[in-house]
Amino acid sequence: MAKLINADTPKEVVFTSGGTEADNHAIKGVAMANADKGKHIITTNVEHNAVIRSLRRLKSDGFTVTSLSVDDKGRVKCSDVTDAITPDTILISVMHANNETGTLQPWRKSPKSP
Secondary structure, eight states, X not given: OTTTTTOSSGGGOOOOSSHHHHHHHHHHHHHHHTTTTOOEEEEETTOOHXXXXXXXXXXXXXXXXXXXXXXXXXXXXXXXXXXXXXXXXXXXXXXXXXXXXXXXXXXXXXXXXX
């Protein structure tokens, strides 16, 4: 599998039982691995419950979480994300495609981005 996705080593590939476990592993793993660099995480108010619960746990472990509001279409403003970044920020977690509303977050800023 590592060769198929051009991973440097098979240790970079982690199999999970599903999306909730994958979210939990990714968010907590990145946070704990980088806690010496900072303890600030940015997310949005419309994240999946698996993300929200992982972040709630990290908050109880001393991390700070900035949760950004979205517009009437469910999109976060690019400027809100960049404005929330601090020297202590180690992770930004924003759901690209919302499974309930179908909203897609803009990957790059364009003239039509909020």
